[in-house]
Structure formats: C-alpha cells, structure tokens
Amino acid sequence: MFAYVFWHQRDDAYSAQLYEEGLASFHTRLSALGVKGFLGSFTFKVSGVPWITGEGYEDWYLVAGLGVLEEINALIGDPIMRGVHDSVARMSVNGKGTILAHVNYPALTDGASCLIATPCLLFFNPKE
Numbered sequence: 001m002f003a004y005v006f007w008h009q010r011d012d013a014y015s016a017q018l019y020e021e022g023l024a025s026f027h028t029r030l031s032a033l034g035v036k037g038f039l040g041s042f043t044f045k046v047s048g049v050p051w052i053t054g055e056g057y058e059d060w061y062l063v064a065g066l067g068v069l070e071e072i073n074a075l076i077g078d079p080i081m082r083g084v085h086d087s088v089a090r091m092s093v094n095g096k097g098t099i100l101a102h103v104n105y106p107a108l109t110d111g112a113s114c115l116i117a118t119p120c121l122l123f124f125n126p127k128e
Contacts (some may be wrong), residue, residue, distance in 0.1 A: 001039065004061040004069055006097040007052055014091040022088040023057065029084050030061075035071055037064035051096055066099070 010019040020043075027041045039062035046058045063069055076085050 001102040002063050003100040006059045008092045008095040009056040011091050011093045019091050026084050037068035
C-alpha cells in the first residue's frame, strides 16, 4: 500500500467554509470514479507541521500501487474532475506532497510496520 500525502493551506482571500466544501466535493467525486486500487482519501485540518506556518490541511490518498496514482492523475484531466480540482487549487497556497510506502518488518521486530517517505522509498517483501 502507498499513500500520497499532500499538505496545503487556504488562501486568506477565501473563507474556510468555501475551501472545505471544495475539498469535500473533490474527495467525494474522486471516490465516485471507482478507480481499481484506490482505497480512499481523507482530509485533516492540521497545525504544527514544520513546513506550514499556522493552520493547514493534510490530504491522504491511499492506493494499492503507484500505477493507481498515475491513473487518478490522468482522470483529473476529465472536464468535470478538472473543474472540481482546479476550483480548490485556485484557493490553495503552500502545497507540498510526498509518497509513503507501507512496510512490514517481521524479521526485525514483532510484526511492526511503518511508513517510509520518499525520496528514500523502501520496498521490502517479508517472508511468509
């Protein structure tokens, strides 16, 4: 499993309600696309993130493989999705993202797992 995590802030020229409604609409439409391997997406309001001053938002997009992210990116070119995406993007500032990989370490610990961030993306296939 992989996660694309995207941090962003609302431009002060827009209300929080308008921005959050746009985010909700984007995530709802994205989920409705029915992309195989897309496991869901979530948005959290965050503060204290070192690369964001003040409050911001953290979006998580969970996918079964990196090819799913490519497919979603291509589908955002659809006129309806593009419109929903761009309406929120116009209200956003200070965007930063990364890809995380879920990794199990059964040989090193008692079945612990963790997320490894890019650019140091680690692949590990535990023995069954």
